[in-house]
Amino acid sequence: MKWCRFDSNGQGVYGIIEGETVTEVSGSPFDTYTKTDRTKALNAVKLLVPVIPATFYAAGINFREHVTEIAHQRGEEPNFPPAADVGYRANNALAAQGEPIIVPSDATEVLQYEGELVVVIGKKCKRVSEAEALDYVFGYTIGNDVSERTWQHGDRTLWRGKNTDTFKPMGPWIVTDGIDPENCEVSISLNGKKLYQYNMSGAIFSARQFISRMSQYLTLYPGDVLWMGTDGAQENMKDGDVCDIAIEGIGVLSNPIQWEK
Amino acid sequence: MKWCRFDSNGQGVYGIIEGETVTEVSGSPFDTYTKTDRTKALNAVKLLVPVIPATFYAAGINFREHVTEIAHQRGEEPNFPPAADVGYRANNALAAQGEPIIVPSDATEVLQYEGELVVVIGKKCKRVSEAEALDYVFGYTIGNDVSERTWQHGDRTLWRGKNTDTFKPMGPWIVTDGIDPENCEVSISLNGKKLYQYNMSGAIFSARQFISRMSQYLTLYPGDVLWMGTDGAQENMKDGDVCDIAIEGIGVLSNPIQWEK
Numbered sequence: 001m002k003w004c005r006f007d008s009n010g011q012g013v014y015g016i017i018e019g020e021t022v023t024e025v026s027g028s029p030f031d032t033y034t035k036t037d038r039t040k041a042l043n044a045v046k047l048l049v050p051v052i053p054a055t056f057y058a059a060g061i062n063f064r065e066h067v068t069e070i071a072h073q074r075g076e077e078p079n080f081p082p083a084a085d086v087g088y089r090a091n092n093a094l095a096a097q098g099e100p101i102i103v104p105s106d107a108t109e110v111l112q113y114e115g116e117l118v119v120v121i122g123k124k125c126k127r128v129s130e131a132e133a134l135d136y137v138f139g140y141t142i143g144n145d146v147s148e149r150t151w152q153h154g155d156r157t158l159w160r161g162k163n164t165d166t167f168k169p170m171g172p173w174i175v176t177d178g179i180d181p182e183n184c185e186v187s188i189s190l191n192g193k194k195l196y197q198y199n200m201s202g203a204i205f206s207a208r209q210f211i212s213r214m215s216q217y218l219t220l221y222p223g224d225v226l227w228m229g230t231d232g233a234q235e236n237m238k239d240g241d242v243c244d245i246a247i248e249g250i251g252v253l254s255n256p257i258q259w260e261k
Numbered sequence: 262m263k264w265c266r267f268d269s270n271g272q273g274v275y276g277i278i279e280g281e282t283v284t285e286v287s288g289s290p291f292d293t294y295t296k297t298d299r300t301k302a303l304n305a306v307k308l309l310v311p312v313i314p315a316t317f318y319a320a321g322i323n324f325r326e327h328v329t330e331i332a333h334q335r336g337e338e339p340n341f342p343p344a345a346d347v348g349y350r351a352n353n354a355l356a357a358q359g360e361p362i363i364v365p366s367d368a369t370e371v372l373q374y375e376g377e378l379v380v381v382i383g384k385k386c387k388r389v390s391e392a393e394a395l396d397y398v399f400g401y402t403i404g405n406d407v408s409e410r411t412w413q414h415g416d417r418t419l420w421r422g423k424n425t426d427t428f429k430p431m432g433p434w435i436v437t438d439g440i441d442p443e444n445c446e447v448s449i450s451l452n453g454k455k456l457y458q459y460n461m462s463g464a465i466f467s468a469r470q471f472i473s474r475m476s477q478y479l480t481l482y483p484g485d486v487l488w489m490g491t492d493g494a495q496e497n498m499k500d501g502d503v504c505d506i507a508i509e510g511i512g513v514l515s516n517p518i519q520w521e522k
Contacts (some may be wrong), residue, residue: 052315054313054352054353055352055353060418061417071425079387081417083416083417084416085416085418085420085421086418086420087417087418087419087420088349088351088418090316090349090479091315091316092315092316092478092479092480092481092482104477104478109350126426131408139493155344155346156321156322156342156344156346156348157321157346157347157348157349158344159346159347159348159349159475159478159479160346160479163478163479164478164479165387165479167480216365216418217352217365217420217421217424217425217426218351218353218354218420218421218424218425218426219426220353221353
């Protein structure tokens with residue numbers, strides 16, 4: 001199934017996408033829901049962020065080439081993570097499909113995309129094995145972990161480098177079937193030109209490893225999200241650029257850059 | 262006013278505390294609400310965490326003596342934060358008044374309290390000055406930023422060192438009036454013995470400085486919380502201990518330690 005959230009008369013509601021049609025549901029796929037008889041054309045609805053997580057997890061550094069690239073930019077040796085120690089992002093920064101990434105005027109030019117697979121938790125989960133971890137997944141969506149590198153490396157925390165408003169586009173929808181989180185292609189384009197493509201098989205730690213390890217200490221809840229990290233080097237984005245993250249079987253998350261004057 | 266959340270037939274509801282009585286409201290103090298005619302004795306209700314934040318902010322290191330103490334434990338020179346760069350904690354870890362802090366059996370003995378003033382945001386807030394920042398505050402509560410120091414310093418992130426389930430007791434309620442976040446006394450007791458007391462006037466950055474700086478880049482929402490950090494050295498807690506954090510004008514947050522076998 002393909003699930004979205006959209007604006008219905010100023011309210012955020014969940015919908016089921018079939019072909020080019022969205023059927024509104026009452027309730028939530030993370031609890032109970034019933035289909036309504038209200039349908040709309042997919043291209044006629046304003047898509048919202050497909051889920052607002054209770055906790056917003058991010059793998060952070062999880063691909064060898066990305067770690068190496070960031071280290072070289074800083075003149076350091078790469079330091080690969082020894083364990084699946086998860087990090088966090090913040091809900092204020094979420095932005096939906098098509099919404100602009102609004103960059104504060106005092107940001108530096110080192111504003112970069114990170115195209116990522118996003119795992120959406122479907123069932124409450126504590127102390128699960130790696131073998132059973134994916135049974136607790138509801139589905140998958142796409143995230144762009146937009147990063148202002150000067151702030152990311154200069155501040156004591158990732159607060160504005162990663163979590164400035166609109167720096168976390170997520171969507172366009174959640175796909176529940178047919179995605180292998182350990183073997184799917186992620187590609188990143190800027191202004192229609194493909195800049196990088198990688199496969200999730202290159203991740204240092206897989207979704208099952210993260211979920212199992214996290215769940216030894218914490219409870220994962222329906223609607224929590226886990227962003228899986230990105231691979232490769234990134235390029236800078238500038239005012240007016242459009243960044244597309246495509247994942248096979250899910251779709252394309254597309255957002256323009258709007259630099260504040 | 263004094264606001265709480267409590268269990269009403271398995272549902273979390275908001276209540277207004279007057280003396281020893283709680284009046285249930287429908288709705289939320291962060292949106293709209295109406296008082297019901299249902300009242301209960303305060304000591305007869307099961308208090309819940311007083312608010313579930315959309316984003317859970319934490320000042321982290323924000324007192325000179327605490328920074329110095331942690332640095333000395335690590336054999337390093339203290340490094341005071343140059344700016345009010347906020348960090349994060351996670352909702353899974355929240356625990357209510359009286360609920361046990363459950364410590365995984367593989368934790369080390371360096372399990373410590375951090376008694377903190379918690380600022381609760383009341384109004385949506387973007388790009389506000391320090392002078393007006395406190396106008397966006399709903400009220401104040403108490404937090405215990407329980408920390409397993411081995412994990413805190415050994416892991417790549419603070420995920421289990423700070424955010425293991427139940428490691429973030431918050432409560433018992435929110436007080437909206439009469440608290441000066443720049444001049445109130447916080448005291449920490451273990452098994453009834455007072456171990457430390459400090460005044461919020463010793464904070465490196467005040468609530469108004471945090472809120473103003475944060476709001477230049479991000480939107481604060483009603484119900485978001487900001488934990489202000491703690492002062493002093495901490496002692497270890499062991500199985501069966503009871504940790505009380507008291508803040509004048511608010512009350513006492515009390516939680517027992519329960520170490521898993």
